[in-house]
Amino acid sequence: MIVSTNDIFKTAYGKFAVGAYNINNLEQTMGLFQGCLDSQAPFIIQISKGARSYTHKTMLEGLIRSAEQVFPDAVFAVHLDHGDEETCYDCIESGFYSSVMIDASHEDFEENIAITRRVVDAAHAKGIAVEAELGQLGGVEEDISVSEADAKLTDPNTAREFVERSGCDSLACAIGTSHGAFKFSGTQGLHFEVLQEIQKNLPNFPLVMHGSSSVPQDEVERINRAGGNLQGAKGVDDKQFKDAAKMGVTKVNIDTDGRLVWTRVHREHFMEHPENFDLRKPGKVFMAEYAKFIADKNEKLGSAGSLSEIRQNSKPL
Numbered sequence: 001m002i003v004s005t006n007d008i009f010k011t012a013y014g015k016f017a018v019g020a021y022n023i024n025n026l027e028q029t030m031g032l033f034q035g036c037l038d039s040q041a042p043f044i045i046q047i048s049k050g051a052r053s054y055t056h057k058t059m060l061e062g063l064i065r066s067a068e069q070v071f072p073d074a075v076f077a078v079h080l081d082h083g084d085e086e087t088c089y090d091c092i093e094s095g096f097y098s099s100v101m102i103d104a105s106h107e108d109f110e111e112n113i114a115i116t117r118r119v120v121d122a123a124h125a126k127g128i129a130v131e132a133e134l135g136q137l138g139g140v141e142e143d144i145s146v147s148e149a150d151a152k153l154t155d156p157n158t159a160r161e162f163v164e165r166s167g168c169d170s171l172a173c174a175i176g177t178s179h180g181a182f183k184f185s186g187t188q189g190l191h192f193e194v195l196q197e198i199q200k201n202l203p204n205f206p207l208v209m210h211g212s213s214s215v216p217q218d219e220v221e222r223i224n225r226a227g228g229n230l231q232g233a234k235g236v237d238d239k240q241f242k243d244a245a246k247m248g249v250t251k252v253n254i255d256t257d258g259r260l261v262w263t264r265v266h267r268e269h270f271m272e273h274p275e276n277f278d279l280r281k282p283g284k285v286f287m288a289e290y291a292k293f294i295a296d297k298n299e300k301l302g303s304a305g306s307l308s309e310i311r312q313n314s315k316p317l
């Protein structure tokens with residue numbers, strides 16, 4: 001059942017965070033739905049601009065609609081990840097998305113508000129929620145590169161004004177994470193002191209943490225042993241998710257970790273079975289391993305076991 005992102009947030013706020021997982025293909029979709037049902041968790045499916053052009057936006061929509069039939073007990077929202085204005089309007093028009101993210105965080109404060117406001121007006125007219133971003137994450141977001149050194153944490157003093165003037169429904173905050181497999185160079189970590197201040201200024205308002213993959217070290221070692229080269233890869237400590245959830249983090253974005261599972265499974269498979277050229281063999285292993293990964297992540301987020309509560313409090317879109 002596809003539901004409103006805001007309905008999920010209302011139930012989850014302050015209690016647990018909901019995993020927002022990116023999908024690009026059939027195998028990720030199957031593993032995601034299976035893992036969320038195994039852990040009885042609601043979830044948010046994210047589609048990036050890159051995913052929409054890797055396959056085709058209609059293909060992804062078809063995959064999700066089919067998954068809804070194959071897994072009728074699943075309760076989830078569909079979300080555009082890191083949209084620009086044009087892509088947001090396309091998703092709003094499609095009638096398929098529960099929410100869109102307008103990422104104008106690279107613009108100055110006033111321009112970020114103006115762009116976000118335009119998207120909010122169009123989205124709210126159709127009952128669709130909007131995530132905006134204030135502050136800049138380190139690393140690479142789509143085609144915008146922001147060096148770790150220049151990463152700008154969200155300013156808690158302007159967060160409230162930003163939300164009030166833009167009208168957004170949730171706010172992606174920069175609190176020290178970055179996208180990809182190489183986070184926290186030097187002594188950086190999550191800036192809970194910034195998060196606490198943001199929550200003080202925006203009580204009961206859902207906050208979003210991007211760049212939240214934990215980059216498990218055993219996964220990295222297995223990839224490297226099977227011929228990969230991800231020396232120095234490092235992620236977010238997933239024991240911190242529950243504390244972050246108490247401070248208002250309601251959506252936690254995870255993409256890289258899923259890519260690591262895919263890479264490990266395929267590297268190991270082809271190393272151990274050099275004679276194989278049947279794509280379904282590693283594909284089958286990946287779907288099962290990805291489902292296990294998702295179920296474990298939902299435990300760490302605190303969303304595991306909340307499916308029936310979310311179902312009761314959410315209407316189908």
Ligand code: G3H
Nearest residue numbers: 022048050051142179255
């Ligand atoms: O934040 C970006 C997400 O990990 C999506 O990545 O743009 O390569 O699909 P992508």
Ligand code: 13P
Nearest residue numbers: 180210211212213255256
């Ligand atoms: P990771 O690269 O840490 O998985 O972050 C994904 C993300 O923020 C998608 O918007």
Ligand code: ZN
Nearest residue numbers: 179210211253
């Ligand atoms: Zn992101």
